[in-house]
Amino acid sequence: MILYTTYFKQSFHAGLLSRAGVFQLSVYFIMIFAPFIMGFATHNFWIKEDAYFVQPDIHFKHELILVTQGSTPHSELAWSTYSEYNKMLQKMLRVPVIKSHEEDADHDGLNDLLKLTVDLPLADDEAVNAVQLLLIFDYELREHIKLKMESAAYLTFNSAVAGAEFTVSADLQMRQRSLLPFSGSRTTYDVPVVAAQRDGKAATATGFSMSQILTEYGFRNETTQLANVANVWNTGRARGKPFRIQATIHYPPQIVYYRPDLWYVLKWAWMQYFSLMVLVYMIFRYIRRYVYINQIVPTFVDDPLEDLRKKCK
Numbered sequence: 105m106i107l108y109t110t111y112f113k114q115s116f117h118a119g120l121l122s123r124a125g126v127f128q129l130s131v132y133f134i135m136i137f138a139p140f141i142m143g144f145a146t147h148n149f150w151i152k153e154d155a156y157f158v159q160p161d162i163h164f165k166h167e168l169i170l171v172t173q174g175s176t177p178h179s180e181l182a183w184s185t186y187s188e189y190n191k192m193l194q195k196m197l198r199v200p201v202i203k204s205h206e207e208d209a210d211h212d213g214l215n216d217l218l219k220l221t222v223d224l225p226l227a228d229d230e231a232v233n234a235v236q237l238l239l240i241f242d243y244e245l246r247e248h249i250k251l252k253m254e255s256a257a258y259l260t261f262n263s264a265v266a267g268a269e270f271t272v273s274a275d276l277q278m279r280q281r282s283l284l285p286f287s288g289s290r291t292t293y294d295v296p297v298v299a300a301q302r303d304g305k306a307a308t309a310t311g312f313s314m315s316q317i318l319t320e321y322g323f324r325n326e327t328t329q330l331a332n333v334a335n336v337w338n339t340g341r342a343r344g345k346p347f348r349i350q351a352t353i354h355y356p357p358q359i360v361y362y363r364p365d366l367w368y369v370l371k372w373a374w375m376q377y378f379s380l381m382v383l384v385y386m387i388f389r390y391i392r393r394y395v396y397i398n399q400i401v402p403t404f405v406d407d408p409l410e411d412l413r414k415k416c417k
Contacts, residue, residue: 114405114406115405115406116396116403116404116405116406117403117404117405117406118401118402118403118404122401122402123401123402124396124401124402124403127395127401128392131388131391131392134384134388135381135384135385135388138380138384139376139377139378139380139381139384140377142380142384143373143376143377143380149373149376149377150369150373151364151368151369151372151373152363152364153283153361153362153363153364154361154362154364154368155359155360155361155362156247156248156359156360156362157357157358157359157360158245158246158247158248158357158358158360159212159214159355159357159358160214160243160244160245160278160355160357160358161214161215161243161244161245161246162214162215162241162242162243162244162276162355163206163215163241163242164204164206164218164220164239164240164241164353165240165241165242165254166185166204167184167185167186167239167240167298168184168185168202168237168238168239168240169182169183169184169185169186169189169236169237169238169298169312169314169317170182170183170184170200170222170224170235170236170237170238170349171235171236171237171314172224172232172234172235172236172347173232173233173234173235173262174230174231174232174233174266175231175233175264175266179230179231180196181196181197181198181224181230181232182196182197182198183197183198183199183200183224184312186298186300186312188300188312189300189312192312198224198225198226199225200222200223200224200225200346201222201223201225201346202220202221202222202223203220203221204218204219204220204221205218205219206218206219207219214355215355216354216355217352217353217354217355218239218351218352218353218355219351219352220239220349220350220351220352220353221348221349221350221351222237222348222349222351223346223347223348224346224347224348224349225346226341226345226346226347228343228344231266231267231341232266232267232347233262233263233264233265233266233267234260234261234262234263235259235260235261235262235267235270235347235349236258236259236260236314237258237259237260237349237351238256238257238258238259238314238317239256239257239258239259239351239353240254240255240256240297240298241254241255241256241257241276241328242254242255243255243278243328245358245360248286248360248362249284249285249286249290249360249362250288250289250290251284251289251290251291251326252289252290252291252294253290253291253292253293253294253326254293254294254295254296254297255278255293255297255326255327255328256297256317256321256327256328257274257276257328257329257330257353258318258329258330259272259274259330259349259351261335261337263337263339265337265339266339266341267337267338267339267341267347268338268339268340268341268342268345268347268348269336269338269341269347269348269349269350270335270336270337270338270347270348270349270350271335271336271338271349271350271351272333272334272335272336272349272350272351272352273333273334273335273351273352273354274330274331274332274333274334274351274352274353274354275330275331275332275353275354275355275356276328276329276330276331276353276354276355276356277328277329277330277331277356277358278326278327278328278358278360279326279327279328279329280325280326280360280361281324281325281326282325283361283362283363284326284360284361284362284363285362285363286362286363286364286365286368287365290326292325292326293324293325293326297317297321298311298312298317299311299316299317299320300312330353
């Protein structure tokens, strides 16, 4: 019957500049730097970018520009929520009937979609073969990255056959040209999308030009665009009926790409370094044991068994 078990401890000694000392220093060096090398070799040791999933807070500002085109020259009709632009339209001005509402389908306090109906009255000899519609939104991110901007959604369609109704469904998604900063509140683009409303100068037709607005809008780092667009162009408008646009714009969760701050980078690097260091330590623990016990490098051994034998004599 074994009542108690104990172990003898052997100590191995050598000078710092001896072969055993150099071997021990090499082991320490490898144990410290090997995890770094392994981390870099497997990539993403230093996190340069990250992403998260978030539901943006979006509100339709009830601002828009509508432009339609018939099959003949000078058959354009237009209207906007900007009085300066409407004054410039003169004979092209045609006031539509607009209905819109936003829905919070999951009751989380954030809008999930916009339903918009535009009825443009037409004379029986008028037609719509092409349509352009610019919608303006307030767009805000509140989790992790703080961002607030005015953004836009652009809808367009044209057909050789005059339309009676244009139905469209799409997702409003944010697009980034570069990473967002992790710290601070980004309000760079919390300014009017329409240049004529932003410059503080006298409004001109160029400032309300759809091409001019979209060109300037495209230079921004953060924009919103319509994705997953599905549309239907219905023909055969009845006499006395308006041309109708029915749009359903969904506000889906957004993937936001950002540049992590220093503490996040160090935390992620430390997690990788520590896990690799444990692996390296376990490997070199057995290597050191094999080298010293088998005296592959010469050392002085402090053997307690030898001392015990001398005492027994």
